[in-house]
Amino acid sequence: MIDTVVPHRIDRRGATVVCRLAVVPGAVWAVVRLGGWERGPLVQALAFTPYAAAGSVLVLALTLALRRRWPAVVAAVTALALVGVVTPRAVADGQPAVDGPALRLLTANLLKGGADAGVLVDLVRRNRVDVLAVQEFTSQAQDALDRAGLAELLPHRQLNPEVGTTGSGLYARHPLTAGGFRRNSGFAFTQAYATMLVPGAPPVRVESAHPAAPYAVDVVDDWLTDLRAQPRATPDGPLSILAGDLNATLDHAPLRALLDSGYVDAADAAGAGLAGTWGPYDGDPIPPVTIDHVLVDRRIAVDAVEVHRVPGTDHRAVLARLRLPGG
Helix, strand or coil: CHHHHHHHHHHHHHHHHHHHHHHHHHHHHHHHHHHCCCCCCHHHHHCCHHHHHHHHHHHHHHHHHCCCHHHHHHHHHHHHHHHHHHHHHHCCCCCCCCCCCEEEEEEEECCCCCCCHHHHHHHHHHCCCCEEEEECCCHHHHHHHHHCCHHHHCCEEEEECCCCCCCEEEEECCCEEEEEEEECCCCCCEEEEEEECCCCCCCEEEEEECCCCCCCHHHHHHHHHHHHCCCCCCCCCCEEEEEEECCCCCCCHHHHHHHCCCEEEHHHHHCCCCCCCECCCCCCCCCCECCEEEEEECCCEEEEEEEECCCCCCECEEEEEEECCCC
């Protein structure tokens, strides 16, 4: 009897220990995510919350299979929390009823100007893009885009090309006014902006966004500062669109705070919020994450959002098909 009971008890204890250890990372992740408490290295980690949500379901299955009640309860709560914040991004939201013109916006990080200009201009041409926002924009990229025919498609521009990663630009089909650029405090990335005059719609302020990237713990403060300095929406004022490489996902509290000012994430609204925009596209073994966004005033309707590969950059271009309120 002793020979059979003791191993059985050891097996049960081992299973209990395994289950308790398995639920801890997900539970901590859920607390940090729901509380908006990301700090230091947790900022980078939270970008991968969709993967953590999938993992939490596997942990729940493990605890149920091993019949460990309290670990299963913790795993269930964790899975509900993480899956609950992630899955709505794959479901399209209801849109405001608007009767104004369509607006097609494309944003692309050019990776130090090295993105394939021909492919980018072809995307503009095939999709009848009305406004193009670019980041990491250089003089060489400007020349390449012009040679590829962008000037004929989008003749109005507000550009600030610079060497390396700090340049920014806007190209538009419709006239631009009140244009300029501002420089972030973190990595000195610039953000071109202008007000676009679309026939049949109110003026729309568009800005090409590029706050600092939280690539290391010692630059997280720069990331926070730049995100907090992004232009807030003006729900009782002019329409506004903020598009570009925001270096944050919807699981980062500073981006959610920006949305709370009166923006909608276009991909989230269209049910395309889980499409990765940065990660393995330059060969690095990093799972795709969604850090490129089109944030639109809540009065603007979102019809669809797509991501497109552009050779020469580690980002996907994001195309948002929008509809403006009537003017």
